[in-house]
Amino acid sequence: MNIRREDFKRLRFPAGIAFALIGLGMASVVLSDQYLGEATRALDSARAQRAAAQDRVSKVSEEEREIRESLIFYQRIQRQGMIGQENRLDWIDAIARIKSERKLFEIKYSIEPQKPLDYPGIVPTKGGEFVVSRMKLDMLLLHEEDLLNFLSDLRDTGRFHVSVRHCTMSRIERGAIAPGQPLMPRLRSECQIDLITLDQEVP
Amino acid sequence: MLPDKRLLYLTSRELVAFRWNRGELQEEARFTPGDEGAAAFSEYASRAQDSLFYILADLVEEDFFQENIPYLRGTDRRALLARKLAQRYRDTSLAMTLSLGTETAARREERILYASFTNTQQFQPWLGLLRSIQARVAGVYSIPQVTPLLGKRIGVRSRRYMMVSLQQAGLRQTYVENGKIRFSRLGKVDAGDPAVLAQACAAESARFYQYLQNSRILSRENVPLEVIVLAPRETRALYEAACPSNAQLRFCIVDLEAARRGAGLKSAPRGTLAESLYLQVTARARFVAQFADDALRRFYDLWRTQVGLVATGVSLFALALLLSAAKLIQAEHVAVAARAERVEEGAASEQYARMQASFPKTPVSSEVLKVTVRNFQVLMRQEARVSDLLVEVSHALAASPQIDVERIDWEIAPLKRPGGRDAAKAQAQPVQTDASEPRVQLVEISGRLLVQQASDYRNISTVVNQFVEALRSRPGVEIVSTKLPFDLAAEKSISGDIGAGRGIDIPRFSVVISRRLQT
Numbered sequence: 001m002n003i004r005r006e007d008f009k010r011l012r013f014p015a016g017i018a019f020a021l022i023g024l025g026m027a028s029v030v031l032s033d034q035y036l037g038e039a040t041r042a043l044d045s046a047r048a049q050r051a052a053a054q055d056r057v058s059k060v061s062e063e064e065r066e067i068r069e070s071l072i073f074y075q076r077i078q079r080q081g082m083i084g085q086e087n088r089l090d091w092i093d094a095i096a097r098i099k100s101e102r103k104l105f106e107i108k109y110s111i112e113p114q115k116p117l118d119y120p121g122i123v124p125t126k127g128g129e130f131v132v133s134r135m136k137l138d139m140l141l142l143h144e145e146d147l148l149n150f151l152s153d154l155r156d157t158g159r160f161h162v163s164v165r166h167c168t169m170s171r172i173e174r175g176a177i178a179p180g181q182p183l184m185p186r187l188r189s190e191c192q193i194d195l196i197t198l199d200q201e202v203p
Numbered sequence: 204m205l206p207d208k209r210l211l212y213l214t215s216r217e218l219v220a221f222r223w224n225r226g227e228l229q230e231e232a233r234f235t236p237g238d239e240g241a242a243a244f245s246e247y248a249s250r251a252q253d254s255l256f257y258i259l260a261d262l263v264e265e266d267f268f269q270e271n272i273p274y275l276r277g278t279d280r281r282a283l284l285a286r287k288l289a290q291r292y293r294d295t296s297l298a299m300t301l302s303l304g305t306e307t308a309a310r311r312e313e314r315i316l317y318a319s320f321t322n323t324q325q326f327q328p329w330l331g332l333l334r335s336i337q338a339r340v341a342g343v344y345s346i347p348q349v350t351p352l353l354g355k356r357i358g359v360r361s362r363r364y365m366m367v368s369l370q371q372a373g374l375r376q377t378y379v380e381n382g383k384i385r386f387s388r389l390g391k392v393d394a395g396d397p398a399v400l401a402q403a404c405a406a407e408s409a410r411f412y413q414y415l416q417n418s419r420i421l422s423r424e425n426v427p428l429e430v431i432v433l434a435p436r437e438t439r440a441l442y443e444a445a446c447p448s449n450a451q452l453r454f455c456i457v458d459l460e461a462a463r464r465g466a467g468l469k470s471a472p473r474g475t476l477a478e479s480l481y482l483q484v485t486a487r488a489r490f491v492a493q494f495a496d497d498a499l500r501r502f503y504d505l506w507r508t509q510v511g512l513v514a515t516g517v518s519l520f521a522l523a524l525l526l527s528a529a530k531l532i533q534a535e536h537v538a539v540a541a542r543a544e545r546v547e548e549g550a551a552s553e554q555y556a557r558m559q560a561s562f563p564k565t566p567v568s569s570e571v572l573k574v575t576v577r578n579f580q581v582l583m584r585q586e587a588r589v590s591d592l593l594v595e596v597s598h599a600l601a602a603s604p605q606i607d608v609e610r611i612d613w614e615i616a617p618l619k620r621p622g623g624r625d626a627a628k629a630q631a632q633p634v635q636t637d638a639s640e641p642r643v644q645l646v647e648i649s650g651r652l653l654v655q656q657a658s659d660y661r662n663i664s665t666v667v668n669q670f671v672e673a674l675r676s677r678p679g680v681e682i683v684s685t686k687l688p689f690d691l692a693a694e695k696s697i698s699g700d701i702g703a704g705r706g707i708d709i710p711r712f713s714v715v716i717s718r719r720l721q722t
Contacts (some may be wrong), residue, residue, distance in 0.1 A: 025523025
């Protein structure tokens with residue numbers, strides 16, 4: 001059949017009906033598809049939440065054990081006095097006190113500004129971040145034990161965690177000390193020590 | 204809602220209009236040629252303008268012609284058939300072609316039956332009126348064209364047969380072979396006396412058979428040709444008596460009433476003959492060909508296009524609704540499953556909350572606590588006491604009195620092999636350090652060798668090696684590198700002063716050792 005120009009007038013109405021029906025059909029398919037998609041997404045979400053909840057339940061004893069173990073470590077941190085704002089005056093006092101008590105020679109120190117601890121494997125977290133104040137320490141020693149004792153005493157002050165990163169000991173001079181001469185330092189040490197605290201409100 | 208079907212039975216004497224309604228044929232009007240009949244038909248057709256019109260012609264002036272054409276398809280075939288029709292008939296407005304099958308003799312050819320009404324003037328008044336009111340003319344058909352379909356309806360099984368029937372127009376004889384019409388003729392008979400009619404039926408059948416054979420339409424076979432005679436029930440006995448079978452013809456008298464029932468016609472108008480059967484078949488059949496041209500069928504085709512458009516729309520809409528319904532049902536199932544999941548999740552959460560209530564109280568949230576402790580453990584794994592490795596050095600020095608230590612460098616660094624302390628230092632600089640990379644305490648011991656002669660390389664080498672071995676024997680200590688005061692490599696130069704006293708040069712060395720941090 002050859003459709004003439006004047007035939008379009010007769011075909012306009014049924015064509016309109018056809019297109020309207022097709023449009024309605026497509027709209028219904030699209031809407032139902034969206035509805036199904038939403039329902040499927042809701043199911044996936046509910047399924048994941050259910051799985052997570054059941055997983056939590058199945059691991060509850062493990063979690064409890066983990067919390068108990070964590071608490072032990074946390075108490076250790078507490079005992080070390082690491083938690084809270086750092087108090088540099090206390091630190092300086094502690095260094096001075098150790099020098100005095102151990103009768104050490106000259107001690108020079110410089111403490112850098114505090115910054116987040118960036119050791120490999122440390123995960124930043126809100127509400128419990130480890131921070132570090134890096135201290136450079138120059139000491140004159142009679143012998144190497146002076147340094148070891150100083151570090152041990154520094155750890156025992158309980159204000160921070162002491163992590164020695166680098167230390168160099170070198171001989172200053174050689175030769176025997178004549179009797180009656182005052183004691184002179186024989187070694188020089190240069191160390192880099194990280195003073196680490198936990199920036200968290202004290203519970 | 205489908206429109207009514209109007210069947211117009213056209214003979215040379217009149218046009219009879221029937222209405223087809225659910226298997227029933229109802230006669231509505233009769234129109235005779237002439238102005239009066241035309242006016243009445245115009246009024247009738249106008250009233251039934253929305254109907255579909257089927258014209259069944261039963262006229263003498265119908266020509267049949269068979270011919271082979273080359274085997275073609277598509278537009279070439281259509282063009283060839285149109286040309287053939289135009290060559291044979293002066294007026295092709297009511298002509299058609301019918302394929303009788305293909306023949307493969309010397310070359311593949313198609314057997315074509317050409318049929319046409321040779322006197323189209325008899326149609327023109329009626330067709331002109333139908334065209335003027337834009338009636339939907341489905342097609343123009345002829346009794347011979349409908350005969351094979353009627354044969355199927357009433358259960359004729361023969362491959363070739365002759366159908367003989369009496370209509371208002373006269374006695375129609377049609378030869379059918381392989382379900383296709385081959386030839387037909389309409390004869391005038393005296394319908395008044397049934398006995399004469401029955402005898403005429405037998406005589407005309409014999410004559411028609413003879414004609415078919417002479418014109419080579421019917422091939423000579425030993426099997427007699429079956430002749431189906433549609434006879435009124437009341438005169439069937441007359442026909443059976445008048446039409447005895449012989450070597451050429453085997454008569455089969457079919458009761459017209461039984462044939463109507465067999466063909467599914469519920470009722471036929473009183474006074475109609477076999478044309479009611481043909482009309483019924485016409486109303487129900489789907490024809491592959493018919494006589495009307497596109498111009499006559501234009502409004503029927505338009506109607507079909509309109510119906511097709513709406514039907515397509517409705518079909519697609521229905522399909523879409525089905526699809527949507529399936530999706531909605533699926534979505535409902537999914538929603539039910541989601542509700543069940545949420546109920547399970549709620550129960551699990553409640554159970555977890557009950558169990559969590561028995562947990563020890565934590566100073567901070569459990570998550571922060573865990574991360575804090577994990578970080579603390581990481582921190583602990585990355586540190587060591589300076590004294591740990593110095594003690595091992597001290598033990599090694601005790602066994603090596605010729606070693607005089609001048610400097611000790613201690614640090615925590617990532618382990619790098621091979622290479623010495625310098626390499627390790629250089630590689631310890633990257634900004635990002637892998638947490639999984641093993642870290643070590645690294646100590647470089649630099650010192651002097653208290654030997655008699657600086658050029659006593661063997662002795663120096665022995666002293667340093669003894670010291671290195673002493674270090675190596677300490678638990679966990681690994682030797683990273685050793686640097687002697689001279690280089691024994693073959694590609695380097697070496698010099699000495701054998702026999703001289705103790706020189707002023709003091710040989711120096713360095714050893715780098717490491718020990719893994721506790722994990």
